[in-house]
Amino acid sequence: MLSTKDMSAGGGRIKPVIGVGMNVVRINSIELAKMPYDNESINIHLYMETKPVVGEFTGFLKDPNSPDGPRYEGQVGRVRISPYPFKDVTLASGTQIYRDTEILKHMIALSETLGKREELDMIEADTIEDFVSSCNTVLSNSDFFNACIGGKEWENKDGYVNHDLFLPKRSKDGVSIERLDTENSNLVQYNADTHIVRMKKSEPVAKFEPSTNSVSDDFDL
Numbered sequence: 001m002l003s004t005k006d007m008s009a010g011g012g013r014i015k016p017v018i019g020v021g022m023n024v025v026r027i028n029s030i031e032l033a034k035m036p037y038d039n040e041s042i043n044i045h046l047y048m049e050t051k052p053v054v055g056e057f058t059g060f061l062k063d064p065n066s067p068d069g070p071r072y073e074g075q076v077g078r079v080r081i082s083p084y085p086f087k088d089v090t091l092a093s094g095t096q097i098y099r100d101t102e103i104l105k106h107m108i109a110l111s112e113t114l115g116k117r118e119e120l121d122m123i124e125a126d127t128i129e130d131f132v133s134s135c136n137t138v139l140s141n142s143d144f145f146n147a148c149i150g151g152k153e154w155e156n157k158d159g160y161v162n163h164d165l166f167l168p169k170r171s172k173d174g175v176s177i178e179r180l181d182t183e184n185s186n187l188v189q190y191n192a193d194t195h196i197v198r199m200k201k202s203e204p205v206a207k208f209e210p211s212t213n214s215v216s217d218d219f220d221l
Contacts, residue, residue, distance in 0.1 A: 014053055016060045018077030020151040020163050021190045024180070025050050026144045027114075028076070030136040032129055041085040044103060044132060046110075046167075050074035051144060079149060080166040081106050083197075100128045107135055109170070113177045114142045146178045148188050150195030161199065168195050 018025065025048040035041040052073035053059070059072035086099045111120035119138045125131035151163025167176040174188035 014055070014057050014075070016058065016072070016075055018048060018050060018075045018079070018149065018165065020149050020165065020192075020196065023048075023050055023147050023149055024144050025147050025149075027110075027140055027142045029140045030132060032132040035085055038085075038087070040099070041087040042099060042103065042128070043085050044081040044106065046079045046081055047076070048079050048147075049076045077149075077165050079147075080164070081110070083150065083152075083166045083169055100131075103128055103132070107132075107139075109175070110135075110139060110177070113145050113179055114139055115179070116142075143180075145180055146182075146187055148176045148190050148195065150190075150197075152197035153199035155199060163196075 027046050028049050029047045031045040031047065033043045033045055035043065049072055053075065059074065060076055061067065061069055061071055063069045082102075086102050087097075088099045089097045091097065107120060108117070111117045116139060120135070123131060123134040123138065125134055148168055149165050150168045151165050153161050154164055155161055168188060170176065171188070173194075174186045176188060178185060178187040
């Protein structure tokens with residue numbers, strides 16, 4: 001089937017970065033990142049990779065400092081585990097939302113998708129930073145699974161619109177990640193109207209917070 005989904009205008013080659021939509025991916029690593037404007041707000045980044053791409057494809061370098069080194073065989077990208085950062089808040093109703101508890105819930109869902117709930121339950125840590133670091137050890141280099149990936153639009157310096165990727169929030173429509181062998185699927189189907197946060201025309205050029213991941217420059221296209 002012919003499709004332009006993963007192609008760029010220049011030369012027709014498949015893009016080396018994961019796009020929004022339905023994807024089959026695995027997790028290469030997990031990173032906790034504090035927001036630059038608020039150290040109490042946290043993003044959890046999943047560095048994902050698709051299955052190896054067949055045909056004419058050049059993946060990103062695994063080490064940008066080694067131009068002759070190995071490359072990723074699939075498309076890669078940094079995907080936030082939630083559309084919004086995690087933070088302690090009190091809702092108008094009086095309900096309290098606890099940052100660390102919400103992160104733990106997301107890690108449970110991730111571990112159950114990967115079949116690693118037992119390993120997750122063995123982790124004990126004094127801080128959320130240490131807990132996520134242990135999750136990186138336990139849940140990284142995972143098997144492949146299904147994922148619906150959304151994105152927030154941002155404009156780069158050349159005027160091209162890209163996406164800050166995230167996993168949509170679980171809803172009545174389904175879940176954002178699911179095992180490949182799930183019989184009665186509850187995976188939400190990608191819908192651009194729902195899973196894309198549009199950039200307002202009056203918005204200035206968006207800027208991302210820096211990432212400590214060694215290949216972040218490749219992902220922040």
